[in-house]
Amino acid sequence: MPGAGPSLAEKAYLFIRDRLVMLDIKPGEPINEDWLSGSLDMGRTPIREALKRLESERLVVAFPRRGTFATEVNIADLAHISEVRRTLEPMATAAAAERATSDDRQELTGLLTRLKPATGIAGNTELLRTDLDVHRAIYRCVYNPFLEDTLIRYDNLATRIWCVFVPRLKGMAGHVNEHRPLLTAIIKGDAKKAAELTLEHVTGFETAIRALI
CATH class of the missing domain: 1.10.10.10 (Winged helix-like DNA-binding domain superfamily/Winged helix DNA-binding domain)
Structure with a gap:
């Protein structure tokens, strides 16, 4: 209906x-x-x-x-999750930059205001929630329900890994604030820049976790 x-x-x-x-x-x-x-x-x-x-x-x-x-959070899954995300996410953000509507771009602009500095474990948890919201908003702009479902699924698994390491993370704000230039690129319709920044972001996630193992 x-x-x-x-x-x-x-x-x-x-x-x-x-x-x-x-x-x-x-x-x-x-x-x-x-x-x-x-x-x-x-x-x-x-x-x-x-x-x-x-x-x-x-x-x-x-x-x-x-x-x-x-399910348990298995750090051995990190490489597999990252491989999928390195392949799909740059393509998705490039598509989002090309396909986002004016309403979508307005929503993404609003999300920029939520990317504010936060400190401590509680701050990290709030940053993770913002990170999820940003990713899901970007995925919606791809206008491909099959790709969106896949992206959310692997982002969820990656976020669970983040959550395990939150108490030991010192640069969480910096990682989440990497979304500022990414959101800006999508809002401006710069597909190439969006893809480049996304690859850096996903690779940086894996590197940051591996540094703590």
Whole structure:
């Protein structure tokens, strides 16, 4: 139906997904369906639909007779995640620079105001949330739902790795603020510059994590 809102399963998916990504539900922690049902004011069927989708995205894992658990964050996955992101993200930001509408460019301009200095672990957590919002806004500008879904999936996995290392990160603000020139390039429609900056950004993420291992 045109204009229909998200289904209950979609609402449950988004609610659980972002808590898994930000490690509000910690790696290895069991998924409490009763708590989710009460928090979301819905039955278990849409929650279980959401969990099946999250399992396909490697954010939860289900064990027979034991239940469903948040997946562990495996640092060995970093190389695989980074390989996908180095390939797809520069192409995506170049496409975003070419395809973004005037409304999209206005939204991206608004996001620039959120890229402010923050300090401490709490500041790092807020920066990570801003980082997610910036990435997802850029992905929407690609206007390719299949590519957007793939980009979000791997960005979610990368963000979980970030979250594990947040207490030891000192340059988080600098990494997130790399979005300033990237957003500017997309807003101006400079596809080549956007792709170059994205490759640097993704490579810098992997380098920063490896320096802490």
